[in-house]
Amino acid sequence: MAILREGFRYNVKFVKKRETKAGTVTDFVISDRLDSVWVNIRCTTFADLDLKDGDRVKVTRIGSFEIDSYKGKIYYNAIVDVEPVESSDAVEIPFDI
Secondary structure (H helix, E strand, O other), X not given: OOOOOOXXXXXXXXXXXXXXXXXXXXXXXXXXXEOOEEEEEEEEEOOOOOOOOOOEEEEEEEEEEEEEEEOOEEEEEEEXXXXXXXXXXXXXXXXXX
């Protein structure tokens, strides 16, 4: 069972931006349930995206996926291309105004 798939939509959290020589990079975390365990994947995209915690993105391409362990815990890192799908601050207008 895959935990990160192209074409699927995920909620992001812990969004951070950082500057590099190549430009602005956006980092965020995607959490997904694998069987009965929650898995956190730290994602990096080489784009200056206007994302906030709770926004929803669609993964369009997975450039690389690494699995690393540190002090007995497994960590997942991915370089991805995403497109914002839904903002967490979207306001719904009631039908009967």
